[in-house]
Amino acid sequence: MGCIKEIDMNREYTALIKQENDWWIGWIEEVPGVNCQERSREELLETLRLTLKEAIEFNREEALSAAGADFQEEKTRYESQGLSPASPLTWMSDAERRESSFLVA
Secondary structure, three states: OOOOOOOOOOOEEEEEEEEEOOEEEEEEOOOOOOEEEEOOHHHHHHHHHHHHHHHHHHHHHHHHHHHOOOOOOOOOOOOOOOOOOOOHHHHOOHHHHHHHEEEOO
């Protein structure tokens, strides 16, 4: 039987960000649909954090509603093997990747 648990928001996610003309645009690599646009880099990162938090909360609420009252909850882990040489994300240096990773709190 399932129970509602507090959402663990101390997980690290990767923000892919870039400046295009007067705008900063960004995506959360691990969560489809979480993308934002702002006038400054700092505003973009804050908006991405907020949008990611809202998306995770919404997805959890939707999953709990769909599961009904009698469900089991299991933890699962995905371990990335890194990017392939042909990946379109290889343009991002390791330093840039570390800089754009952030915690959602």
